[in-house]
Amino acid sequence: MPTIPRRPAAQRERDRFQACRLRAGELFGVGVRQAEIARQLGVSRQAVSTWHARWQAGGAEALRSHGPSGPSPRVSCAQLATLEHALLQGATANVTAARGGRRPWRCVHRSPADPRAVS
Secondary structure (H helix, E strand, O other): OOOOOOOHHHHHHHHHHHHHHHHHHHHHHOOOOHHHHHHHHOOOHHHHHHHHHHHHHHHHHHHOOOOOOOOOOOOOHHHHHHHHHHHHHOHHHHHHHHOOOOOOOOOOOOOOOOOOOOO
């Protein structure tokens, strides 16, 4: 697992919206009108109406987040961990390993008079 969650800001926003929906569910339970819930929570009446329909169909559980939307990441958590490990080791360690133990490339500045210079 990577040391940093993939999209922490998106997760915080999902958590915030879920808390808002669950609060609406509590208010539905005590009989508060939908328009008043919309005012209290600062959301549209249409959103509250949708939440109310979900709450009636499945209770508070139906108001919980279903996780991130969209396609699954192309890079797995294991691949991210491997990449993170390689980055923490540094370029020299990884290039040397990739080149079969030989030293990494280096940039050599040669003068035009040098016979080994590339034109």
